[in-house]
Amino acid sequence: MGLGNPGPEFLDTRHNAGFRLAEHLSTRWRFGAFRRGERARVAEGLRDGHTVRLLQPQTYMNRSGAALAPFRALSDFEPSRDLLILVDDVALALGRFRLRGAGSAGGHNGLKSIEGALQRQDYARLRIGVGPPPVGADGLTDFVLGRFTSEERQVLHDLLDPMAEAVESWLAEGVERAMALFNR
Numbered sequence: 001m002g003l004g005n006p007g008p009e010f011l012d013t014r015h016n017a018g019f020r021l022a023e024h025l026s027t028r029w030r031f032g033a034f035r036r037g038e039r040a041r042v043a044e045g046l047r048d049g050h051t052v053r054l055l056q057p058q059t060y061m062n063r064s065g066a067a068l069a070p071f072r073a074l075s076d077f078e079p080s081r082d083l084l085i086l087v088d089d090v091a092l093a094l095g096r097f098r099l100r101g102a103g104s105a106g107g108h109n110g111l112k113s114i115e116g117a118l119q120r121q122d123y124a125r126l127r128i129g130v131g132p133p134p135v136g137a138d139g140l141t142d143f144v145l146g147r148f149t150s151e152e153r154q155v156l157h158d159l160l161d162p163m164a165e166a167v168e169s170w171l172a173e174g175v176e177r178a179m180a181l182f183n184r
Helices: 014-028 061-072 109-118 140-144 150-173 175-182
Strands: 040-047 050-057 084-089 097-100 124-129
Touching: 014 050, 014 084, 014 124, 014 140, 014 150, 050 061, 061 109, 084 109, 084 150, 097 150, 097 175, 124 150, 150 175
Parallel strands: 084 124
Antiparallel strands: 040 050, 097 124
């Protein structure tokens, strides 16, 4: 599930890095266009023998966990195995990403919402570095809701395939192996 905010005004913002990676995965895996689903846009298909659903919550970042309601009702849904959150992270430099198998929200409102919905923290996340706000910036909210510069957009674009490979490793081999391969 890629995190972000719906609407054209948020299209190229740092907070929508998760949406951007989800779109890249859908294209790379030939899943087709995202379609309207329950509280999220969805693209789905088969990948390495797994049914995969890529989600882009349409509930805005602070309520991202609401998009998980249909999955929480499934008896075989196990977040620690079946869920990977694609999320922006200001604690990582632009051009870096990290996989984690569990952890705290670290102040990220989208992750707080997911933890609230799941009542647990043991789900995988791929943290996409968007860098810290520059010194003297007006605040974190303005920074993450700000648009990437053309140079920053290129850095993110160049990271999409390596991040997709990390997601593919997570699907095929699990989070521990993917972390060993991609976290440096």
